[in-house]
Amino acid sequence: MEKTVYVKVKENIVLSRLKRGHIHRFQVHLSDNALGVPWKLPVIIVQGKNKGKVLGITAAIHGNELNGISTIFKLINEIDPMKMSGTLILVPISNVPGYLKNQRYFSDNVDLNRIMPGKDSGASSSIYVHHFIKKIIKKFDYLLDLHTASLGRVNSLYIRADLEKPECRNLAYLQNPQIIVQKFDEEGTLRGWANDNGIAAITIEIGNPNAFQHKLIDETLLGVLNTMKFLKMIDGKVKNLVKSTTICDHSFWIYSSKGGIVDVFPAIAQKVKKGQLIAKVYDVFGEVREEIFSSHSGIVIGKNIRPNCDAGTRILHLGI
Ligand SMILES: [Zn+2]
The missing domain is CATH 2.40.50.100 (RNA polymerase II/Efflux pump adaptor protein, barrel-sandwich hybrid domain)
Structure with a gap:
């Protein structure tokens, strides 16, 4: 069934002004393309009935890494905002130009996940991530950044996290991966910037690029719901999902x-x-x-x- 939904374009989002117990959908203006038209970031905000933590989930910062998009869509269907505490900020397509071209990189062929937090002047990719950080990421208390393998490669479902940081180790152990790998936060990555700025963050690598792999997506979703239980955003018992997980120190x-x-x-x-x-x-x-x-x-x-x-x-x- 086709339905046309008018989605507001916003310059900024003020969380405290968003109605509680409700799902909000916006397009957020980050920077402009060569037509002088805004690059508009799709953002879904699930504002829980009660106050609580802000969990951000970003997908497709590499524009051809698509399993995270489906993970976010499935998550929305699982959540009742009237029974939720805190706020979910979901960004299904973080790299809008890359997504349109089905490529990893931004429109100027720069890898956005190497240049965080960008600058308010300079290369187009740098301006875009500057506003992405300022308008979206800074609102998070916790971040799950969803990726896949690069083009020409395949991945397991695995976590990259700095396990020496207790909050990141917690986040990693709440997921449902095949493998967890100790990774110090690389400079210029979204995860690295977040962890340096008081937002506990891990990277979840979900299988292969250019595809929806529903088995891996469903396993990722279990970990996300487990995380929300741990953060007291939804009711339910936190499960130990890492029983059969291999943990690697490098x-x-x-x-x-x-x-x-x-x-x-x-x-x-x-x-x-x-x-x-x-x-x-x-x-x-x-x-x-x-x-x-x-x-x-x-x-x-x-x-x-x-x-x-x-x-x-x-x-x-x-x-x-
Ligand atoms: Zn990636």
Whole structure:
């Protein structure tokens, strides 16, 4: 059924002015495109009946990483604002120009998740994130930033978080991932900026780009609802979902050294042994140019699935 809903364009959102027990939908003006027309960020705010914490969930800051969009849509259907405390701020498409072009980067080909918090003058990407931080992210108490693997790669459902920060470790352990990886907050990332500014934040990597993978989306949703229970935003018992989760104290990529046609063997979330054959690189005549062996024992967090690769391609993301 088609229905046309008029959605207000806002310059700013004032949470205290939004009616409680209600779901609000806005487009927030961040910066302008080459037509002089605003880039409008879709924002859904679930304002609970009672006061409480503000949980922000951002998706598609890389414009082709789409599983988080469906996670947010499913979450809205699960929540009754009349039975909720606090506020959910949901941003299903954080990188609007990237989403329109089905690409990771902003319209000026910059990775938004490397330049946070941006500047109020300078490159178009920098201005966009400056307003994104100022108008949206600063309102959060907690942040779950939803991502997927990059183009040409596939991921497990895994968490990147600085487990040495107690609040981030808590957030990570409330989710329902296959793998949790200790990651210090990288400068320029949304998670890094948030954690430096008093907003406890983790990154949730949900499977593959350019797709809706409903099994992984539903597992992510369980973790989000668990987080809301922990933050006393909704009723219910907090569950221990990490019983079968592998926790890694670090991770790294194994690269090819030759170019050619690459075939990577282990499956996602499979355990591999030190010295195990993990990939072969063929020449264009089908002769093996390189055999790649795992340098350590560990678990497969992500892997390359694009066969045509230059020398020095990321082959396998190994968690230790
Ligand atoms: Zn991403």
